[in-house]
Amino acid sequence: MNSGKVVIFERDKESAELIKTYLSEFESPVCDMTFENYEEGLEYVLQTHPQIVVYSETGNADFDRKTLTSFKENNISTIFLSSNYTTNLVIQALRAGAKDYLSKPVIKKDFFASIKKCSAENVKTVNKSNIISIFSNKGGIGKTAIATNLAVEFARQTREKVVLVDLNLPLGDVTTFINIKPSVSIASAVEKASHNGAEAVLNACKQYKNTSLYVLAEPIYMEETHVMTPTHIYKLFEYLRESFSYILVDLGTSVDKMNLKILELSDLILLVSIVNLPLIRNCQRCLDLFKNLGYDEKKTKIIINRYLENDEIKTEDVEKVLNQKIYWKIPNNYFAIMSSINKAMPVCELNENSNVTLSFSGLATKLIEDVIAKDVVYS
Ligand SMILES: Nc1ncnc2c1ncn2[C@@H]1O[C@H](COP(=O)(O)OP(=O)(O)O)[C@@H](O)[C@H]1O
Ligand SMILES: [Mg+2]
Structure with missing residues (x-):
């Protein structure tokens, strides 16, 4: 499977490493950058337009909502990660523009399914060939x-x-x-x-x-x-x-x-x-x-x-x-x-x-x- 470029937003080093390990199993290198500093990451993403962003919640709901919305407006698929799974949070993330939601620690099978879902969406909307x-x-x-x-x-x-x-x-x-x-x-x-x-x-x-x-x-x-x-x-x-x-x-x-x-x-x-x-x-x-x-x-x-x-x-x-x-x-x-x-x-x-x-x-x-x-x- 291939997924195009992926950028990770994650402050927790262990979680970031885990996702990078999963991504290393793809056919071509897909992990582009990992950001602990979300402001920097945001600027980078809006300039480079990766296909997918894996975004771990910050705790600042307002910031997360705005960021997810701007990714969506730029045709970037976001996988939202959180340690506290609540139905409310899932709904909020999806409404703000996330394509999928995963709870942490991320399970490999779920992560692959999520990437697949985002890649398919990208084929439909971004690439019209x-x-x-x-x-x-x-x-x-x-x-x-x-x-x-x-x-x-x-x-x-x-x-x-x-x-x-x-x-x-x-x-x-x-x-x-x-x-x-x-x-x-x-x-x-x-x-x-x-x-x-x-x-x-x-x-x-x-x-x-x-x-x-x-x-x-x-x-x-x-x-x-x-x-x-x-x-x-x-x-x-x-x-x-x-x-x-x-x-x-x-x-x-x-x-x-x-x-x-x-x-x-x-x-x-x-x-x-x-x-x-x-x-x-x-x-x-x-x-x-x-x-x-x-x-x-x-x-x-x-x-x-x-x-x-x-x-x-x-x-x-x-x-x-x-x-x-x-x-x-x-x-x-x-x-x-x-x-x-x-x-x-x-x-x-x-x-x-x-x-x-x-x-x-x-x-x-x-x-x-x-x-x-x-x-x-x-x-
Ligand atoms: N619409 C058609 N009317 C008449 N003969 C055709 C038509 N389409 C193909 N053929 C004949 O069938 C043969 C095989 O066509 P081809 O396109 O090479 O088939 P395939 O690629 O399926 O092997 C051609 O040599 C041609 O003589
Ligand atoms: Mg032929």
């Missing part, structure tokens, strides 16, 4: 076609910075749809980046033509020593979130540790299927898995690719089997997609009026609207 994963546990059904064309549309419609990440490892195929020449492996870029900076990762992202779209793809011959792990994924997303508003991910088909980490960290999952009974059943299995993993229902959107108007199996039948509404249907257009692959160009650049171009554009608009409307639920 969204990770959208395109997934299916079967290959050859259009994940890469959808990921690349959607990424182009997201950049065109929002004009914000968008990155398309090829995590279909080790043999990604984004470059079959979009002409980009990657130079370094994603894993080695993540390894090179120090915990403070994301330069190596950002340098590995190639700008697509003159647009706000960047592509992070694997080179064809990935060095064998650089294998991605779930920790790499965590760091990679952390770096990308700093620079991009939308992070679109093209995944492989296996339900392994790596892909599960990507799916867990995603704000939205576009689960792709085609109308064909075995594939719909597979889709159903994925939905069951996501449910068992505790993902919110709204996190997964069903996308039907290669849709044919007169298909024997109707949309309603599919929805019945899946017990979920279909979010979007992309028409079958073999020629448009094949010529896009042959030229390594997104379909909207080749044929702006084709039914697939219009469909990708409509899907992007709907997703952007939903994300903006905060339809996105974090799991």
Whole structure:
């Protein structure tokens, strides 16, 4: 788990040490500063804007209330600590703006839960970037076609910075749809980046033509020593979130540790299927898995690719089997997609009026609207 920067306000040395020990167990160093002098600490926090403050009560209720309120106004999550637990004190602290309340001595399990709660809040309010994963546990059904064309549309419609990440490892195929020449492996870029900076990762992202779209793809011959792990994924997303508003991910088909980490960290999952009974059943299995993993229902959107108007199996039948509404249907257009692959160009650049171009554009608009409307639920 990672939590961003944490500042501690604590006069009791033993308690401060205990919290620092807990924080040292996080993946990256998170304890920024510890203050015994609260006035100094207050000035520091308002200048540096850490994500979380662990604040032990001073005994001066008025001072504590004002400080908690000013932290809240600055979007800083506060965990309030006190030795005298009373319902009244808890209510007062929460009303003043604390995100959570813990009694001293702080128990590790409670502290971790509290940090997790604050980190999740920060993702929602401070960091507005969204990770959208395109997934299916079967290959050859259009994940890469959808990921690349959607990424182009997201950049065109929002004009914000968008990155398309090829995590279909080790043999990604984004470059079959979009002409980009990657130079370094994603894993080695993540390894090179120090915990403070994301330069190596950002340098590995190639700008697509003159647009706000960047592509992070694997080179064809990935060095064998650089294998991605779930920790790499965590760091990679952390770096990308700093620079991009939308992070679109093209995944492989296996339900392994790596892909599960990507799916867990995603704000939205576009689960792709085609109308064909075995594939719909597979889709159903994925939905069951996501449910068992505790993902919110709204996190997964069903996308039907290669849709044919007169298909024997109707949309309603599919929805019945899946017990979920279909979010979007992309028409079958073999020629448009094949010529896009042959030229390594997104379909909207080749044929702006084709039914697939219009469909990708409509899907992007709907997703952007939903994300903006905060339809996105974090799991
Ligand atoms: N909407 C579509 N209409 C027609 N053919 C499609 C469509 N989307 C994908 N395809 C075909 O399916 C093949 C596999 O697509 P791809 O995006 O590479 O799948 P995946 O990434 O899931 O393996 C493509 O080569 C293309 O021929
Ligand atoms: Mg693919």
